[in-house]
Amino acid sequence: MTVHQRQLDEKAFHEAFDAYWEAHGGTESGLRAAICTYLEKAEQDAAEIDRLRQALTLPDADRRQWFITDLLAQRGYFNRSDICNAFGVSVPQASLDIRRWIESNPDAAAYNMTSKRYEAKR
Structure with missing residues (x-):
């Protein structure tokens, strides 16, 4: 399952959004930064899950x-x-x-x- 196929974790997304919105003064760049940060974390999590799944097949x-x-x-x-x-x-x-x-x-x-x-x- 790719990152784009997974459902967004609403709580994690809102936490990232709130943190970046506050850090960037409530600007559009803050919104973009929050979304990018959330997606990067989701991709890292997916990569870690794949890495662990591969180990289980050994x-x-x-x-x-x-x-x-x-x-x-x-x-x-x-x-x-x-x-x-x-x-x-x-x-x-x-x-x-x-x-x-x-x-x-x-x-x-x-x-x-x-x-x-x-x-x-x-």
Whole structure:
């Protein structure tokens, strides 16, 4: 479903409209800015939904690899318990998944022994 096929979220639209109307002194440019902002947000939401749907079609092992990459991008760190909790896998399986991920992404993260987690390399 494209952004144009979806129904407008009235509350979100009115909130964006009110904010931009006020910020732009109640002008026509404020109205245009509010509409553009709402549509941009709707497009971002649709893209995120599509990204998550694609991840759900992956085989389990690949989905866990995707999950590790996503955690690192979103939070900047991950650990075994994240994988165990999200997928219900054992600690040894999570360790194997992490090892596989590190082999594919050797320069992406380093283990922090103090916090006991893998953190994104800056």
